[in-house]
Amino acid sequence: MGRLVVVSNRIALPDHSKNGAGGLAVGLLDALQEQGGLWFGWNGEISKITGEEEPLQIEQDKNITYAACSLTQNDYDLYYSQFSNTVIWPAFHYRLDLVEYQREAWEGYLHVNQLLAAKLFPLLKQDDVVWVHDYHLLPFAAALREHDSQQPIGFFLHIPFPAPEVLMALPDYQEILRLMTAYSLLGFQTERDAKAFVSAIAHETELVTVEQGVYQAYGNTFHVHDYPIGIDPDSIRKLAEGPLPPKMQAIRQGLGDAKNIIACERLDYSKGIPERFLAYESFLEKHPEQRGNVRYTQIAPTSRGEVQAYQAIRHQLETEAGRINGKYGTMSWTPLYYLNQHFDRRLLMKIFRLTDIALITPLRDGMNLVAKEYLAAQDPVNPGVLILSKFAGAACELTDALLVNPYDRDEVANAIYKATTMTQEERVRRHAVMMNVLSYQTITRWRETFLDDLYEISK
Numbered sequence: 001m002g003r004l005v006v007v008s009n010r011i012a013l014p015d016h017s018k019n020g021a022g023g024l025a026v027g028l029l030d031a032l033q034e035q036g037g038l039w040f041g042w043n044g045e046i047s048k049i050t051g052e053e054e055p056l057q058i059e060q061d062k063n064i065t066y067a068a069c070s071l072t073q074n075d076y077d078l079y080y081s082q083f084s085n086t087v088i089w090p091a092f093h094y095r096l097d098l099v100e101y102q103r104e105a106w107e108g109y110l111h112v113n114q115l116l117a118a119k120l121f122p123l124l125k126q127d128d129v130v131w132v133h134d135y136h137l138l139p140f141a142a143a144l145r146e147h148d149s150q151q152p153i154g155f156f157l158h159i160p161f162p163a164p165e166v167l168m169a170l171p172d173y174q175e176i177l178r179l180m181t182a183y184s185l186l187g188f189q190t191e192r193d194a195k196a197f198v199s200a201i202a203h204e205t206e207l208v209t210v211e212q213g214v215y216q217a218y219g220n221t222f223h224v225h226d227y228p229i230g231i232d233p234d235s236i237r238k239l240a241e242g243p244l245p246p247k248m249q250a251i252r253q254g255l256g257d258a259k260n261i262i263a264c265e266r267l268d269y270s271k272g273i274p275e276r277f278l279a280y281e282s283f284l285e286k287h288p289e290q291r292g293n294v295r296y297t298q299i300a301p302t303s304r305g306e307v308q309a310y311q312a313i314r315h316q317l318e319t320e321a322g323r324i325n326g327k328y329g330t331m332s333w334t335p336l337y338y339l340n341q342h343f344d345r346r347l348l349m350k351i352f353r354l355t356d357i358a359l360i361t362p363l364r365d366g367m368n369l370v371a372k373e374y375l376a377a378q379d380p381v382n383p384g385v386l387i388l389s390k391f392a393g394a395a396c397e398l399t400d401a402l403l404v405n406p407y408d409r410d411e412v413a414n415a416i417y418k419a420t421t422m423t424q425e426e427r428v429r430r431h432a433v434m435m436n437v438l439s440y441q442t443i444t445r446w447r448e449t450f451l452d453d454l455y456e457i458s459k
């Protein structure tokens, strides 16, 4: 079996200093730690030297070799902030109202993909298998093939793939689809995403179905399948069970007898945080007897802070949190704790274990690893309740969560009430069913099933 080469925009460098809070880096680190290999991507830094001239930063940590490069300010703006995060991200999360399209950004996006491919190509060995990740790198295989790369190249999309009508709003969608078919295998989080991709191509060009999951279009043959990303439940359980740091002892006392609701995600409009604040308000309105008995903590570290839509949502949350606390708070009770801070993942798992309800209601989400982590962090004898948006990829597997429509304030408020009053027996039953799913569909299984398929195809 050849060496695994993973390519992603965000990589988790060993010193952790530039590592973001996202699930992609968390999931890939877990996957690579087991198998080892080369991880190539952006080091999170902006440099003044143009990409072509800058030497790669090479680091070794146990069985992973890191090859990272920085981006110039201009490349970062066009490729990451603008095209990736102001065109593809909003569109693929069904927020066409937030798309700000500029042709210059599309060209910058293609240019950085070509630049990264040119940097990776000399590092590749003949029997390597290349696995590329996420929406920043949709044209990467096509760019690598221009160097005559013969290695099998797989791709995994961590975010949703939109319905064709939504995709078609992007001026370059036909070219995007064509470039994507240069991959040998395309993996998606859910069957719904995989189907949306295939139907978008069928809508544009002649699509030949060679057999189930194998297609031909634009002169390319490619395989399409869903591979829901998972977690490592055992390692999360160990983190969650571990001793509490002294600071946490105080937090635990501070939690008191109230039912603690937790929500945690990057500060992103796709996560549905303002809608959730309003649903919580609705719950407090409908159930005045619960005031003083619940406490909602929202952890939301800043993400992509240079993008205007992210700045806007940050202001919106500050205003809303202040308004709700001003309206319902008392001298002895604060209904909502809003923490615009990044938490270390090891600490987060302990917090998850101490809380009674996880309120995870994204408007759209590729998967949502926090939902899975929350379950794995629970005490199986006395677990908390997961309230989960039906529009998160995780909802396809976690059908025993309290599934809600995040746009429906009343439904979310009712789910909060149901969660606060759920019997221990029901909590244990739901948790056990979902843990069965998570123990099977682990991060290892995700990696193995994808790579087995890719190796098989390359034969």
Ligand SMILES: O=P(O)(O)OC[C@H]1O[C@H](O[C@H]2O[C@H](CO)[C@@H](O)[C@H](O)[C@H]2O)[C@H](O)[C@@H](O)[C@@H]1O
Pocket: 010, 020, 021, 022, 023, 024, 025, 027, 134, 135, 158, 159, 229, 303, 304, 365, 366, 367, 368, 369
């Ligand atoms: O790299 P950033 O711009 O700081 O953003 C963080 C990551 O966010 C997205 O994560 C997605 O991947 C998760 C794991 O598969 C999935 O659970 C989640 O639903 C997705 O939103 C993004 O896709 C990554 O590329 C970013 O690194």
Ligand SMILES: O=c1ccn([C@@H]2O[C@H](COP(=O)(O)OP(=O)(O)O)[C@@H](O)[C@H]2O)c(=O)[nH]1
Pocket: 021, 022, 023, 024, 026, 264, 265, 266, 299, 301, 341, 342, 343, 344, 345, 348, 367, 368, 369, 370, 371, 373
């Ligand atoms: O303050 C934070 C917030 C989130 N996370 C981690 O970031 C990941 C978020 O992944 P998810 O799939 O839920 O969403 P994404 O951010 O990738 O869209 C999870 O592993 C979280 O534990 C973290 O370490 N610290």
